[in-house]
Amino acid sequence: MAKTKQELKKTLEREYIVPLRKGWLKVPKYKRSNKAIKTLKEFLAQHMKIYDRDLRKIKIDINLNNEIKFKGMQKPLSKIKIKAIKYDNGIVRAELAELPKILQYKKEREDKKTKKIEKTIKTIEKNKEAITPKDIEESEEEKEKKEATRESTMKLEKEKAKELKHISKKEEILPHRKKLSR
Numbered sequence: 001m002a003k004t005k006q007e008l009k010k011t012l013e014r015e016y017i018v019p020l021r022k023g024w025l026k027v028p029k030y031k032r033s034n035k036a037i038k039t040l041k042e043f044l045a046q047h048m049k050i051y052d053r054d055l056r057k058i059k060i061d062i063n064l065n066n067e068i069k070f071k072g073m074q075k076p077l078s079k080i081k082i083k084a085i086k087y088d089n090g091i092v093r094a095e096l097a098e099l100p101k102i103l104q105y106k107k108e109r110e111d112k113k114t115k116k117i118e119k120t121i122k123t124i125e126k127n128k129e130a131i132t133p134k135d136i137e138e139s140e141e142e143k144e145k146k147e148a149t150r151e152s153t154m155k156l157e158k159e160k161a162k163e164l165k166h167i168s169k170k171e172e173i174l175p176h177r178k179k180l181s182r
Contacts, residue, residue, distance in 0.1 A: 012086035015097050018043050020068070021078040029074040036068050036076040040094065044084055048092045061095035063103055 023039025024032040041055045050057055068076050081097040099107065 008087040008089060010085055011088050012048060013084070014048070015081065015083050016043070016047065017079055017081050019079050020076060024076055031073075033069045033073045033076040037065065040068070040080075040082070044092055044094055048084055048086050050090070050092065057090055058092045058094065061093065063099065064094055064096050067096060067100070 018040055020036045020039050023042075024035040027035045037060065038055070040060065041058045042053075044050075044058050045053045045055060048058075064080075064082060068080060071077070082094050083097040084092055084094050086092045096103075
């Protein structure tokens with residue numbers, strides 16, 4: 001059975017400034033950012049004590065990937081500062097050491113949204129406990145009233161539609177009253 005992220009223990013955590021240029025200069029322009037990612041993975045495999053040098057054990061954060069490819073496929077970054085964390089199952093996660101201001105702002109907004117959602121969930125749970133059977137009966141009566149008003153509005157709309165059809169029939173009978181198109 002696989003462990004969740006919370007159960008995994010960090011065995012090693014380090015920050016590196018990874019040189020990427022030497023790796024991506026060896027390949028054609030259209031492959032450069034992909035080679036930069038591979039160079040990053042090879043660097044981490046060497047420095048984070050992955051003995052079999054399996055690149056599949058290294059997971060790169062989406063923000064890090066986007067930062068490397070920010071200027072395009074042909075012009076990746078020459079070096080980047082990362083934070084690498086190795087877990088007890090042998091997987092290494094790499095992420096940006098310092099988030100750009102835009103990403104920090106987005107992360108703060110997401111944190112605020114999650115806090116608001118948690119608060120609303122708590123209030124809903126409190127309100128569920130406070131609801132009595134009388135409240136439920138009243139809400140059913142209100143629903144019946146709303147349905148009755150909906151039915152009456154539907155009847156009015158049908159009557160208006162009939163009137164409009166009647167008017168359109170008159171216009172068909174009297175074509176000279178229609179405006180002529182140019």
